[in-house]
Amino acid sequence: MFKIARSTFTMPFLPGSIGFDQVDNEYLAQYCLTERWTGDLSNGLFQLGERAARLHGLEQRNCGLLNLVRCYTAQDRSHVLELFEQAATISSSFCFSTTIEAGGTPRQPVMCVGESMGLEQRYAGAIIGVFIFPRFQLDTPGTVVPQQ
Known part of the structure; x- marks a missing residue:
């Protein structure tokens, strides 16, 4: 899944503007890990959370886009790069899902939802989003490895 849409929000979502209670948070945490990330379009650096x-x-939380996507499934990398390229040129919302393939470890599914903003001036703006990691990993096709 690789989707991008021009942002039609007059205001971005603000923390606390959407009802999400503790029970919802517990259900979410039961099934996946989530972590915010940001990207600065003036210098091309992304800042990820520790996990x-x-x-x-x-090894570092700051990285460039190519370093970020190098671990994604080979056939998905170009789609993700294209999606980020589009998001960097016009304020938009986007999402994608792929698999992280780090040599010698089980494959980790990952989903990402984000938005770009502040692109009125050339070489300015930001991209923000959240990574969603299901609490399972994939070993070989058809095999699921529970995540500890």
Whole structure:
């Protein structure tokens, strides 16, 4: 799944603007890990959370886009790069799902939802989003490995 849409929101969602109670949060945490990330379009750097960086096989939380997507399934990399390229040129909302394939470890499904904003001036703006990691990993096709 690779989707991008021009953002039609007059205002981005603000923390606390959507009802999400503790029970919802517990259900979400039961099935997946989530972590926010940001991207600065003026310098091309992304800042990931500690867990997202580790699951992407990165030693540092700051990285460029190519370092971020290098662990994604080979056939998905170009789609994800194209999606980010489009999001960097016009304020938009986007989502994608793929699999992280770090050599020698079980494959980790990942979903991402984000939006870009502040692109009125050239080489400015930001991209923000959240990574969603289901609490399971894929070993070989057809085999599921529970995540500890």
